[in-house]
Amino acid sequence: MSMELTGAEIVVRCLRDEGVEYVFGYPGGAVLHIYDALFQQEQVKHILVRHEQGATHAADGYARATGRPGVVLVTSGPGATNAVTGIATAYMDSIPLVVLTGQVPTALIGNDAFQEVDNVGITRPCVKHNFLVKDVRDLALTLKKAFYIATTGRPGPVLVDLPKDVTAAKAPYVYPERVRIRSYNPVTRGHPGQIRRAVDLILRARRPVFYTGGGVILSDAAEVLTELVQRLDYPITSTLMGLGGYPATDRRFLGMLGMHGTYEANMAMHHCDVLIAIGARFDDRVTGNVEKFCPHAKIIHVDIDPASISKNVKVDIPIVGDVGRVLRDMLRVLDATDRSPDREALAAWWRQIEEWRAMDCLKYDREAPVIKPQYVLEQLYEVTRGEAFLTSDVGQHQMWAAQFYKFDKPRRWINSGGLGTMGFGLPAAMGVQLAHPDALVCCITGEGSIQMCIQELSTCKQYGLPIKIINLNNRYLGMVRQWQEFFYQGRYAMSYMESLPDFVKLAEAYGHVGMRIERREDVRPALEEALAMKDRLVFLDFITDQTENVYPMVPAGAGLSEMILV
């Protein structure tokens, strides 16, 4: 007979047996038993955030940077509702999280008790699955299931709601080695016949292009993708979520596609005859007007989620399976054949692509006396030699970072792609820095986004996280301003950030280093100075051009070939 433990002790033991390194959380009445159990051990470390949204984003950043599930612990009621934005963020980008929420005692559920909210109900549409544990004897198995569901198949957040009395009650502790859920059996191996058909089509292509997404990162398939693309010598473009899945400095990489994608990437998409979509989901920001999407192409789509296939765009060869495994199978099929791509057609296709590339669609006014935001990112790339982890908030700065920082490795670019959550960048950077204590972690942000989770500067101080915050401060909600300029005749409703704080003083008030950079020639020295402060958080407030826009741009409703170029 194994020893009886309290529910709270069982929670902590499960986390330990799951190999959890960090829990990101915030205490409150309903989770006090769990905090007491955490306090009495040392293996599982707890990071105290300043707002529960920060806890979910930090756990999310940790998960994205490592591939391991992020773990969150928050109290009932407002603790849980504050976490919802972060849960939805992780859900949209398929990030594995296990979120533990406190709940009022089972006898009070449904009574409108103090700090009671229906956590399972509120989060149902934005989790992969959720559980309410009503009996302490189910607790360990439920937590095992939560980790299993969160990390397998198409990953995602799983919430476990823990009534206070369940965490006080006792039960024998047994952590199951394995778990089987009869209704959940994700497919990992692609159908061999479909894979052969796909390779056949790939080899017959005259104007092929790879279109790859976040699934490549999630599946740890960057290496095998690189091998396949280089062996075929086909062009490749990536979604915002897929950046780093293929080395951006390789000539075959056309840059990001979609609304703010490069001219060469979008034109290659529009004119291709075979589209090879890998771990991407044909999001509206990628396809533009679906009626005009890839009009000449036969489409191969590899995805672990059957529901992602033919959801927005009907595909010709669907392959359900783990991206890495399917790509390896494709390589094996290629190994076994003596056929090779039509080199002549491919050479002509590359000539066409190089013509598009020669448009230099990301050019900007390099002589401008003001600080151009693109210039800051280019300089950051050079100074960090492309080796930094970049987290980002949401808006113009996010697009410029995606366009100008060349990611050669996966899990280095960490941003909220699907939900577009402002406030993501700083707490996500905390999770990344904790996962990689010796790495350089930069948070690319703007004066709008950073203020949405600015309180986490205090967390950074407490745990000594030497994040470098690159604030592209144009005194506007830049992306909103850009749309108002283009589509609302310049009526800038509420897009000017009035009464901004002095970010230098603010950073100093939190015990960090603040720098304000107003001249172009100071950009690089400031970056070098900041990066040299290896053990300090430095807040670099770059005063940038107020009216710079993100180009190219595919306006809403247009096709990918209908870009605004500058």
Next chain:
Amino acid sequence: MRHIISILLENEAGALSRVAGLFSARGYNIHSLTVAPTEDPSLSRMTLVTSGSDEVIEQITKQLNKLIDVVKLVDLTEGPHIERELMLIKLRAEGEARAELLRLTEIFRGRVLDVTPTTYTVELTGTGEKLDAFLEAVGEGAILETVRSGTSGIARGERALA
């Protein structure tokens, strides 16, 4: 087109709301929905009638399959199947109408479950179309109240969802 989707799902708290929530969140139609435990008390059987283009129905079945609580499902309308709906109907039955309503009930193979000097309460089973036809036949004026169970369905022959 109308589809009858039959679903085996875990008999757990919240499973029904996951299905209902999926339909409302993604803007799919639900014409009717019935659910009850099966002979295996850990499972519930749900019959859901919906409509949409082939693409929408494909998405519905994929999204349903993605729900962790869904064990198995089948689109019954893809093959030969039987469907039945139960209706209880309270009719105003006075004077000469009493005899006529009784005849109609017999023609539709209904049963009178409750009689008062002024009303009949009738039980009727069949396809939704048959129930509609009965309502049409008795006429709006006679109807005091109707309760319909929604469609239940099962495949013909050996095919079984288990």
